[in-house]
Amino acid sequence: MKLKEILAQVPDPRGGQGQDYRLWSILALIVVGFLCGRRGLLSVFLLGRSLNQRQRHALGFHKGTTPCHATLTETMRAIDPEALMKVLNSLAICGEGKETRHIAFDGKTMRASKDENGKAVHCLSAFCCGIREVLGQTASRGKGMEIPDAMKLLAKLDLKGKVITGDAIFCQKKICKTIVDGGGDYVFAVKDNQKNLREDIETAFNEPVFPPAQVGKRARKGSRPHRAAHH
Numbered sequence: 001m002k003l004k005e006i007l008a009q010v011p012d013p014r015g016g017q018g019q020d021y022r023l024w025s026i027l028a029l030i031v032v033g034f035l036c037g038r039r040g041l042l043s044v045f046l047l048g049r050s051l052n053q054r055q056r057h058a059l060g061f062h063k064g065t066t067p068c069h070a071t072l073t074e075t076m077r078a079i080d081p082e083a084l085m086k087v088l089n090s091l092a093i094c095g096e097g098k099e100t101r102h103i104a105f106d107g108k109t110m111r112a113s114k115d116e117n118g119k120a121v122h123c124l125s126a127f128c129c130g131i132r133e134v135l136g137q138t139a140s141r142g143k144g145m146e147i148p149d150a151m152k153l154l155a156k157l158d159l160k161g162k163v164i165t166g167d168a169i170f171c172q173k174k175i176c177k178t179i180v181d182g183g184g185d186y187v188f189a190v191k192d193n194q195k196n197l198r199e200d201i202e203t204a205f206n207e208p209v210f211p212p213a214q215v216g217k218r219a220r221k222g223s224r225p226h227r228a229a230h231h
Contacts, residue, residue, distance in 0.1 A: 003028055004060070009087050013078045021067050025060030026075050027084075029067070032059070041076065045069040085137065086156075102129045103157070105166035107146055115141065124149045126157060150175055159184035168193055 007024040014023070033044030048066030051059075056066060067075075104127045113121035119142040126136045136156045138149045146169050154164075154175070159182030164170075171188040179186045190198045 003031065006087060007031070011080060011083050013080065014075070020063075021071065022060055023075070026067055026072065028059045029061075030072065030076070041072040042069050045072055100128055100130050101161060102163050102165065103127065103135065104129055105150060105153070105164060105170055107149075107167075107169075110139075113141075119143075122146070122149075124153060126153050146170070147172055147175065151178065154178050154182070158182075163187060171197070 004024055007027045010023060010027060012019070012023045029048050030041070030044050033047045036047060038044050038047055045066075045068060048056075048061075051066065053064075056062075056064075059066075105124065106127065107122055107124040110121040110123055121139050121141050122143070122145060123137055123139040124146060125134050127133070128135050136153050138152050140149055150166075150170055151174065155178075159179055162184040164179050164184055164186045166186075166188055168189040168191040170186075171190055171194055176186055176188075190201060192198065
């Protein structure tokens with residue numbers, strides 16, 4: 001699928017007076033700018049103004065100019081971020097190859113995001129290590145939302161044949177069940193947040209007090225042959 005066809009799926013929230021440029025063209029310019037190493041919309045705007053006529057036409061700009069910095073900024077503010085993320089995720093190649101099998105869950109608290117109540121925004125991302133792409137992300141304000149956010153993120157991913165990794169916070173029955181039901185596997189750390197589970201695992205990996213081989217050997221030595229009963 002071409003970039004134009006993918007970006008054309010993003011819902012356009014702009015009014016009739018704000019559509020001097022097609023939405024897919026604006027988004028295509030931003031994508032191309034970031035792929036070229038530009039940082040920020042001002043830099044993308046400068047890149048757009050440096051394009052020749054053939055390059056502008058390839059991005060859908062047929063009026064002789066590309067959007068100004070303000071147009072880029074206001075357009076990105078108006079777009080539904082969830083809808084944009086869903087469409088952009090389709091650009092990532094997540095097939096059946098080994099390079100796309102590992103997906104890492106990781107959460108980060110956004111700096112300078114606290115509100116008047118002292119609650120910061122916590123962002124959870126699903127990162128495909130093989131292709132170095134973020135396949136999905138979700139964010140919540142305040143603590144204690146990692147598990148519900150993980151469930152939301154899992155619902156958006158194709159889990160078949162994938163291996164999900166993450167910190168001990170994700171070692172939860174419902175998260176593990178969701179992954180397995182979706183055809184995937186998981187590797188999570190186990191710490192004191194699951195104390196009983198950690199102790200059970202430690203017990204399973206400890207050297208047994210009575211090794212099975214020795215127990216079986218003793219049982220064979222102490223056993224007596226049984227005679228068949230005659231009636």
